[in-house]
Amino acid sequence: MRRERARAEPALVAAAVAACVWLVPYAWMIVTSLKTLPDVVAHPASPWPRPFALAAYHEVFATMPVARFMALTIAMAGAIAIAQIALALPAGYALAKLRFAGKRFAFGVVLACLLVPAQATFVPVFLLFARLRWIDTMTSLVLPFAASALGTFLVRQALLSVPDELIEAARMDGASEWTIVYRILAPIVRPTLVSVLLVSFVFHYNDYFWPLVMTTDDAVRTLPLGVALLREQGSGVRWHIVMAGNAVLSLPVLALFALVQKHLTRSVAGGSVT
């Protein structure tokens, strides 16, 4: 018993050091965001704001339409995540359970797309959207990601283990293919759908690259873009304001993470994120 404890203590110390490396930057972000400008200038490293002030947050809400950006970002990420599972279900069903000519080809297209990142396609897609006058629209943010190769692949894998008899029994009962896909199979592969939904939502909520390329004004600007712009505004970087924006950007995903921690960790460990 005593030897066990003697061995556990160095581990606790090492874990505490790790916790510091990952938590001190956040803690300093929050502390800085609660300071006033004179306090940041005079005592930048002090761990205690004197006085505690919400001025930086007021400033963030005054210089950028936080609620609008947040609503837009959540709408965009939500639309993408929902479209992805809505489309992946029938596509995964066809690939897992139906026999038809060209199936290998179709599956090959899905697999090939797993290897193509948006960073390799944005130039032609940008030029296409520019010609269609779709720049600065929600369509340009959502449509390219409405179908997910990874989501389709994962749903197909999950459906492979569903017994055929179940589907045949449903057909005998007169269920339509849509009923089979959305009413009968969807609940069975729910863990996979939730994984795809969560990972996709968090990824697109956080995404900076695509909205940066596809938007030029505030009309459909997302929150990560707005927060990144806080640093570029005005004369001299006012770090308390930038950190307040950072906190506003990070807290929703951290709260979501706290809520669904087990599931999100399992989704990532299961390889749904690359």
Add this chain to the structure above:
Amino acid sequence: MRARAGWHPWAMLGPTLALLVVFFILPLGVAAYESFFAWDLLTAPRYVGLENYRALAARGELFAIALRTVGYSVLVVTAAMSAGLALAMLLDRPGRAFAFVRASVFSAYVVSWVAVALLWMWMLDADDGLVSRLLRAIGAPSVALLGDPAWALPTLAVIAAWKLTGYAMVVFLAGLRGIPPALGEAAALDGARPWARFRYVTWPLLAPTAAFVATTLLVTSFQAFDIVRIMTQGGPAKATELFVYAIYEQVFLDLRVGRASALTVVFFGLLLALALLQLRVWSDRGGSRDAA
């Protein structure tokens, strides 16, 4: 199973396949085609053959960008993997304290690259940043880490590794939990010291997991853009100009669609080579993976 009469499976696949082809497959072909033209978006495109590739290669720019991107990726993968494995071994213990530290490390993976980039700019602020103060306190020579061409890229790599370590850790933890504890116990009974147990029992069994983490991290870091755009804009003196940022610059700052397309083709070619390696690892792991 046969498709039901009158119901075509292509109708179920249609939307997905159409979107994937339009937004992922066709653009690659278009980029390859446009890489043979000089086009500034204002006047008409002009066919120039391989001139874009030649121009990029002639000034050594292409090679420098590729080397930088590969160097950055190797740094990120090495650092994030070592730290992730060490933390997985350390934190794979029962108790709330360890669970809390696991969640803390992983949380950096969940937040936006934007937040991470801004946070570390403040940490590295020359006068007031905590890191700068720490370095001064231990008497390190004072360097502006992001302003020095020799230090900027390794600094970005360390920050990316800080963000991605949680991902590596979580995958390693899943790998560790797949190893029957009886194996380690048997080795311990045979007198194997902790290091020998790790070296000869745990590590060989973790090898497929490690290969998977290495390739996914490599592909992720190859696509790095956000921290470059926010923290250094490719500077100082192009020291942090990685592939995706270079492509972005060619299109949106220099209005050179042809050059950008040529860069895209080389970028995707290199990435494809890496991703195929990743796919091989996936298929090697085969049945040991559950479907998410």
